Amino acid sequence: MITVSGLKKSYGGREVLSDIDLHIPRGEVVAIIGPSGAGKSTLLRCINMLEVPSGGDIHIDGRQVIYRPTATGKLGLADQFRLTWLRRELSMVFQQFNLWPYRTVLGNLLEGPTIVQRKKKSDVVDAAMEKLRMVGLEDKAHSYPSDLSGGQQQRVAICRALMMSPKAILFDEPTSALDPELVNEVLDIMTRLAGTGMTMVIVTHEMKFAREVADRIVFMENGEIVADGRPEVVFGHPRLERYASHLSH
Numbered sequence: 001m002i003t004v005s006g007l008k009k010s011y012g013g014r015e016v017l018s019d020i021d022l023h024i025p026r027g028e029v030v031a032i033i034g035p036s037g038a039g040k041s042t043l044l045r046c047i048n049m050l051e052v053p054s055g056g057d058i059h060i061d062g063r064q065v066i067y068r069p070t071a072t073g074k075l076g077l078a079d080q081f082r083l084t085w086l087r088r089e090l091s092m093v094f095q096q097f098n099l100w101p102y103r104t105v106l107g108n109l110l111e112g113p114t115i116v117q118r119k120k121k122s123d124v125v126d127a128a129m130e131k132l133r134m135v136g137l138e139d140k141a142h143s144y145p146s147d148l149s150g151g152q153q154q155r156v157a158i159c160r161a162l163m164m165s166p167k168a169i170l171f172d173e174p175t176s177a178l179d180p181e182l183v184n185e186v187l188d189i190m191t192r193l194a195g196t197g198m199t200m201v202i203v204t205h206e207m208k209f210a211r212e213v214a215d216r217i218v219f220m221e222n223g224e225i226v227a228d229g230r231p232e233v234v235f236g237h238p239r240l241e242r243y244a245s246h247l248s249h
């Protein structure tokens with residue numbers, strides 16, 4: 001589903017991702033963990049085409065993401081068409097939810113399908129309500145994001161991501177902005193989603209969740225993948241043990 005080979009990213013001459021190789025098959029749930037500054041978000045942003053890599057290749061569902069940087073470093077127009085197409089394949093859930101503040105919950109869910117995918121509103125309302133039912137927020141359809149708790153907003157953001165029928169969902173620390181008592185309601189939804197066979201790439205500091213829900217753990221440090229494998233193997237890695245003990249402090 002997602003193949004990253006020899007990926008590099010530098011900012012101002014400083015390399016923050018060096019030679020990343022990662023292959024994520026369809027249906028796999030991968031947790032990316034590691035200390036602050038390791039390059040986890042940068043990796044997700046490169047996969048989701050929010051950052052232009054400095055080198056290497058990314059394939060999404062067998063199609064290569066081709067960049068033709070212009071003088072300003074922006075993507076060349078020739079790739080814009082393909083970029084729009086590829087962007088539809090992946091949805092992203094952010095730490096800060098990023099819901100549209102002036103649209104209702106339902107409005108947030110309908111935005112992508114009606115504007116980006118040009119579907120008729122009446123054709124997608126039922127699907128939106130069904131998603132809200134799944135996360136227990138049916139009764140909030142006509143509320144505004146500011147009237148919801150952080151956990152409720154993140155559940156809406158997950159519904160919004162699902163509305164695009166993506167082939168994979170990327171999560172960047174989806175519970176880090178939540179009060180501790182709200183973390184589990186979001187992790188529960190993600191656990192259920194993992195059970196549906198959705199391909200998920202999750203940057204998280206929730207070690208227990210990563211260990212229990214992910215098929216695979218990728219541990220990053222200093223722009224490199226230090227360990228990559230089944231949770232029981234990766235959690236035994238000496239450098240990860242050091243990191244985990246730091247977390248528990």
Ligand SMILES: Nc1ncnc2c1ncn2[C@@H]1O[C@H](COP(=O)(O)OP(=O)(O)OP(=O)(O)O)[C@@H](O)[C@H]1O
Pocket residue numbers: 011016034035036037038039040041042043
């Ligand atoms: N737009 C940018 N310009 C310059 N440097 C950047 C930029 N984005 C990220 N970096 C640097 O790249 C490195 C990796 O950052 P990144 O955000 O990917 O780390 P992270 O693993 O997600 O950390 P955290 O756990 O704190 O979110 C950091 O040193 C960061 O300062």
Ligand SMILES: [Mg+2]
Pocket residue numbers: 040041042172
């Ligand atoms: Mg980050």
